[in-house]
Amino acid sequence: MPQTAIYFSDVNERQGAFHRRTFLLGGLAGGGILALATRLGYLQLVESGRYQKLAASNQFNFKLVPPPRGVILDRNGVVLASNRPNFRLLVRREEDLDHEATLKTLANYVPLNPERQARLVKEIDRSPRRVPVQVMEDMSWEQFSAINLRAPELPGVVADMGEVRVYPHGGAFAHVIGYVAKPIREDIKETGPNADPILLHPGFRIGRQGVEKAFDLELRGKPGAQKVEVDANGREVRHDPDGDIPAVPGKPIQLTLDVDVQTRAIEVFGEESGAAVMMDCRTGDLLCLASAPSFDANRFVRGLSGPEYRALANYERRPLLDKALSGLYPPGSTFKTITALAALDAGIDPDVRIFCGGGWHFGRYFHCHKRGGHGPQTMRDALKNSCDVYFYQVALRIGPDQIAKVAKAFGFEQIFDIGISGQKKGIVPSREWKRRYYKKNPANQEWMPGESLSYGIGQGALQVNALQLAVMTARLANGRKALNPRLIKSVGDQVLKAGSDVPDLPFKREHIDYVREGMAAVTEAGGTGFRASQLGLGDILMAGKTGTAQVRNYTAGGSRGKGGPWKYRDHGLFVCFAPLDEPRYALSVIVQHGMGGSTAAAPRAREIMRVALLKDPEIRARIEQPLPMPELPPEGEVDIPDPPSVIAPDAAPDTPIAAPPGAPA
Structure with a gap:
C-alpha cells in the first residue's frame, strides 16, 4: 500500500527567489526616482528661464509701439515730412464688453454721431481680439484729460499719445513725397516685411505714393514694446517703464529738391x-x-470722405495727377x-x-x-x-x-x-x-x-x-x-x-x-x-x-482763342x-x-x-558786384556850373518865363 509523501522546498532556493524580486523592484524604484530627479533638475536648471517667462507673461505683457517714421529733407536740410504728437482715443475688442454702449458713453466726451458709432462697432467686431481700433485722433487736451480721468469706468478704452505724419509745406511736395495711410487688409501678407504684427497697430501708417511709398521700408524703422502689468483678464494695471524696449526710428531721406x-x-x-x-x-x-x-x-x-475725394478726382484740372x-x-x-x-x-x-x-x-x-x-x-x-x-x-x-x-x-x-x-x-x-x-x-x-x-x-x-x-x-x-x-x-x-x-x-x-x-x-x-x-x-x-x-x-472749326x-x-x-x-x-x-x-x-x-x-x-x-565808378575828366578841366540866379519877388524878369507844356495861356 503506497504511503503519502510530503516534499519541502530547499531554503536556499526560496531565499534566491526573494532576492531576485527585491533587486528587480528596487531597481525599478531607483530608476523611477532617478528619472524624477533628472526631470526635476532639467526643469529647475535648464528650463527655468522659459518657465519664468511664462509665469511673467501671466503678470506682464508687451504692447507694440510704432517707431517714429523717418523724416524727409530737402537739399539744404529743410524738413518736408516729419511727425507730430497726436492724442488718440482707442477701443479694444473684448468678449465681455458691450462696445455699442461704450461708444455711446464716449460720445459724451468726444464728438461721435450715430453714423460714426455704427461704423466703429462694425470695425471693432471685425478686428482681432485685443487689437485696438482708433476712434478719434487729434483730441484736445480737455478731451484727452476727461477720458483718462474716467479710465477705470471705461474698460477697453485707451487714450494715449502717439505720432502722426505731418507735411509742413502742404501741397507743394504732395506729388513727389506722397502721403501715408492706414494699412488695409490687402497690405498685410503672410510672409515678408508686411507680415509684421505692427501693421495691425492703429497708429501705424505705410506709404501710399511718391517717396513715402518707394522708400517705405527704410522710413518705417523697427517697432519697440511697452511693458505693462495685466490682471487675470489681460487688462492693463500699470506700466513698467524699466522693461520697455525702445523703437528704432526710420532712416532720414534727403532729396535734391530746393x-x-x-x-x-x-x-x-x-x-x-x-x-x-x-x-x-x-x-x-x-x-x-x-x-x-x-x-x-x-x-x-487723416482720411478723406467720399465727397471730398470725388471732388478732387472729378475736377477737370486733375490735381491728383502728377x-x-x-x-x-x-x-x-x-x-x-x-x-x-x-x-x-x-x-x-x-x-x-x-x-x-x-x-x-x-x-x-x-x-x-x-x-x-x-x-x-x-x-x-x-x-x-x-x-x-x-x-x-x-x-x-x-x-x-x-x-x-x-x-x-x-x-x-x-x-x-x-x-x-x-x-x-x-x-x-x-x-x-x-x-x-x-x-x-x-x-x-x-x-x-x-x-x-x-x-x-x-x-x-x-x-x-x-x-x-x-x-x-x-x-x-x-x-x-x-x-x-x-x-x-x-x-x-x-x-x-x-x-x-x-x-x-x-x-x-x-x-x-x-x-x-x-x-x-x-x-x-x-x-x-x-x-x-x-x-x-x-x-x-x-x-x-x-x-x-x-x-x-x-480745320474742323471752332475758336482757338x-x-x-x-x-x-x-x-x-x-x-x-x-x-x-x-x-x-x-x-x-x-x-x-x-x-x-x-x-x-x-x-x-x-x-x-x-x-x-x-x-x-x-x-x-x-549779381551784387558794385558798379564801376564813372570816369572823371583830367584835373583842371572840370566845369563847375554857375549857381542858379534868384529873382526877387518884386522884381520883374528880363525875359518872360515860358509856361509848362499844356498849361492854359
Whole structure:
C-alpha cells in the first residue's frame, strides 16, 4: 500500500527567489526616482528661464509701439515730412464688453454721431481680439484729460499719445513725397516685411505714393514694446517703464529738391494746370519737380470722405495727377531744338536760307504761326523766330528716323531711375514705331512724308513729359554729358550716385553750341521769348525756346482763342537755361491749355529761374558786384556850373518865363 509523501522546498532556493524580486523592484524604484530627479533638475536648471517667462507673461505683457517714421529733407536740410504728437482715443475688442454702449458713453466726451458709432462697432467686431481700433485722433487736451480721468469706468478704452505724419509745406511736395495711410487688409501678407504684427497697430501708417511709398521700408524703422502689468483678464494695471524696449526710428531721406524753388513754382502757377521741372546742368540734381494744381497731403493722412475725394478726382484740372512725370504732351516748338540738331548731325548747312511766306503747300497747306511769313530764314533765324516752314522742309529732308535717334539721345521716350514711380515714357515716332503700332492694320504701317512735317515742329504722335524736356535742356546746356536726373540725394548715411556720372553725348560740340546760340537768340530782342524772359539780374542772361502745342485740329472749326472751352485751348511750353555764358540750371515749364509759350509759360519760368539764381552764392556774388565808378575828366578841366540866379519877388524878369507844356495861356 503506497504511503503519502510530503516534499519541502530547499531554503536556499526560496531565499534566491526573494532576492531576485527585491533587486528587480528596487531597481525599478531607483530608476523611477532617478528619472524624477533628472526631470526635476532639467526643469529647475535648464528650463527655468522659459518657465519664468511664462509665469511673467501671466503678470506682464508687451504692447507694440510704432517707431517714429523717418523724416524727409530737402537739399539744404529743410524738413518736408516729419511727425507730430497726436492724442488718440482707442477701443479694444473684448468678449465681455458691450462696445455699442461704450461708444455711446464716449460720445459724451468726444464728438461721435450715430453714423460714426455704427461704423466703429462694425470695425471693432471685425478686428482681432485685443487689437485696438482708433476712434478719434487729434483730441484736445480737455478731451484727452476727461477720458483718462474716467479710465477705470471705461474698460477697453485707451487714450494715449502717439505720432502722426505731418507735411509742413502742404501741397507743394504732395506729388513727389506722397502721403501715408492706414494699412488695409490687402497690405498685410503672410510672409515678408508686411507680415509684421505692427501693421495691425492703429497708429501705424505705410506709404501710399511718391517717396513715402518707394522708400517705405527704410522710413518705417523697427517697432519697440511697452511693458505693462495685466490682471487675470489681460487688462492693463500699470506700466513698467524699466522693461520697455525702445523703437528704432526710420532712416532720414534727403532729396535734391530746393524748398524755395519748388514753393515758388507752385505759387506762380496759381489756379493754372501744368508742371515745372528744374535740373542742375552740372550734376543732374533736380531742384524742382512741381505739378499744379496740387493737393494737401495732410488731409490724406487723416482720411478723406467720399465727397471730398470725388471732388478732387472729378475736377477737370486733375490735381491728383502728377503732371511732371505722368502727364504727356506734344512738345510743340520746344522740339525744334532737337530737329535742328538732327539736321546738323545729318549734314544740313545751317546757313542755307529757306523762304517762309506764311505757309507751305505739301499735299495740303501747312501754316506757319506767323501768317505773313518770316521771309528768308537760316537755322539760327528759324530758332529765334520759331519759323514752322523752315522746320517743315528740314524735317522732310532728314526723315523721322534721324529725328528719333537724336530725340532718344536727349532723353525722350525714357524712364529715368529717380527713385519714385509714376513716369510715363511717352512716344518718339519712327518708321519702326509705326510698323509696330499698326501691326494689326498693315494699311497704316507706312510712314507718310506729310507726317514728318508735323514731327519736325513737335506735333503729331510725339508725346513727352516735363521731366524729359528738362533733361533735354540740361543736356543741351551742359553740351558734353548725357546727364541723368537725380531726386534722392541720400538714404540714411548712404549717398546715391550723381547724375553726372554718365558718358558723353554722341554729337559734335560745335553742333550743340549752334543750337544753344539759337536758343540764346530766342531771348534776344526780336526773339519769340524776349519780353517774358528778361531776368533783371544784371549781366545774367537766359537762353530758351518757346512752344505752343495744339490739342485738337482746328480745320474742323471752332475758336482757338482764350475765350473757348479750357480743355480745347493749346498748351504753352517754355524750356530755358541760365546763365547763358556758364549754364547752371535748366528748366522746363508746361502750362496745360495755357495758350502760348511766350505768354503763359515763359513768365512763370522767369520767376522760378530767378529764385534758383538768387539762392546760388556764386551767382548772387556776381549779381551784387558794385558798379564801376564813372570816369572823371583830367584835373583842371572840370566845369563847375554857375549857381542858379534868384529873382526877387518884386522884381520883374528880363525875359518872360515860358509856361509848362499844356498849361492854359
